[in-house]
Amino acid sequence: MKRDFMDRVIDTIEWLAALFIGIVALDIFVAVVLRKFFNTSIPDSYDFGKLLLGTLIFWGIAATSYRGTHITVDLVWSSASVRGKRYIDVFATLVLLFVVTVHTFAIFDKVRGTYHDHVQTFDLNLPVWPLYALAWAGDAAAVMLIAIRTWQLIFRPERLAEPAHGREVE
Template sequence: MTRHSMDRFIDTIEWIAAAFVGLVALDIFVSVLLRNLFNYAIPDSFDIGRMLLGILIFWGIAATSYRGAHITVDLVWGNVSPRYQRWIDVFATLVLLFVVTVQTWTLFDKVRGTYRDNVTTFDMHMPTWPFFAVAWIGDVSAVLLIAIRTYRLVFHPEDMHDPKLKATE
């Protein structure tokens, strides 16, 4: 995979995560509007809304993991030399890669379980496993992006978009 195609893949993941933010916001807006103005509830709106929120969380993990935009504590990192900052970044990213990989494995078990058990929504009896599968794909994307981040941190730190990392080269 070339640098350009990696960047396109990263941007695509971020756009998909952004689309899910919009979809969740639209779902909430329409549900509240219909409930308050017309006293009408969309069937399964609660179930669909919470599953979309779950999807958003996993795709959000993918989007924030590559950029390093998640919550960090830089107490030690900010007080060491650039060489050690890079070591800390690589170590932290490897730990994140391990944790998200295990999470992805267990989420796949959840997808398989909801499919096998034929879990459905309350009102319309829609199967829930496709929602879990889309969330799982987001988690797989997170693993791939964290792996790309790790590769770039080790071999090509100049390709990182994080200004903190460029300062430590």
């Protein structure tokens, strides 16, 4: 199957989310080992873990929102006609687009605020705005991908057609 540009973008976003998960897991593992066996800690380990956890959540939202693989409740959707399912999908995606767009503006305000207030980590006094900006980029990617998904649901629904085994497990 030929992979188009959007598939490569989504794969990149998924790899970024996976990378952030790996970094958070490594941070926690090393911090626990150092604390348990060497009675020491990584400076700002808690701050970095907390900030990267938010980052990986936003990048994960970007990937799952485009693919439509997030957790769903399909009681009404599964009993609707094909046309009704499409209306439900478009409506739900528009609501998601609105919510994530508002959230992205709020996160941008937080990035701007932490930058102008010179908020720093506790131990190393490093600025935290770059990690907030990284999280914001994931949220902005989610807005872009949800907008693309909405456009495809309305004008090119065949591009988002699910495989035969797509939703019966949910």
